[in-house]
Amino acid sequence: MSEQFPHMELSVIKDARESLERFAIQRESALESITPIIESMAPVLETIENVRKTMGPYLENIQRIQAMVQDISKAFAVPKFDTVVFRQNTIVMRNDNVSVRLHPDDRKALAEDIAGLLRTTKENRNRAAYPLPNGAKLERLKIKFVDGHTVKMKYPGMPTIKFDYKDVGFLDRKTQNPDTKWEFLRAIADNGGSLPVSQFDARYSRNVKYETSERLKTFLGIAENPFHPYRKSEGYYPKFSLISEADKHPFDDENVI
Secondary structure, three states, X not given: OOXXXXXXXXXXXXXXXXXXXXXXXXXXXXXXXXXXXXXHHHHHHHHHHHHHHHHHHHHHHHHHHHHHHHHHHOOOOOOOOOEEEEEOOEEEEEOOOOXXXXXXXXXXHHHHHHHHHHHHHHHHHHOOOOOOOOXXXXXXXXXXXXXXXXXXXXXXXXXXXXXXXXXXXXXXXXXXXXXXXXXXXXXXXXOOOOEOHHHOOOOOOHHHHHHHHHHHXXXXXXXXXXXXXOEOOOEEOEOOEEEOOOOOOOOOOOOOO
């Protein structure tokens, strides 16, 4: 057949060769297009690898602390962590009451943090309270400072009970002293039961007033805001009587506990 139609065989070979040449050109063009993309991704891939190497110890540490907390939880009601924050070479796990630091090279700090977590859990479980009766009127509640660390609380029909700032939940965990919210209440008491604009102190922001309200609502077992709405003429004005230790008027000390 090749002898009868030699030109057809040469034509087929020529077409096949041209097709292969076109394919090679297209392949080379595709490789030239892909190469810059691959090169541009190299730094990203390198960064991902560096992150993986850097985070490896932390991830292992998180797994270790999770296992430890699970074991501890069998005997204690350990609260959940709401947030996990990375700060330089330290991981901070915290919720409203607890902040735990994790560092792969600092096992002593880790043990201390877990011990603090257990103390906080125990304190939350055994925290004092002065729950008011249903329908109680806050205007009938009296709170008087005995000294810088202690108050007396009295509501009609209930015993007068002494509480310190830790009982009420106003402990600064860094200093173990009364926190700003406690000092805020003392300032109101020392000023006669309110804190007007003329006595403004930058430490006592609206956020401090809000947090104080929320803590008192929990301590007193109420849903009502223990403060009147803010007015410039009155400033911060609680609905209950807040009395300074300097006040010498009689206070119902009957059955003080």
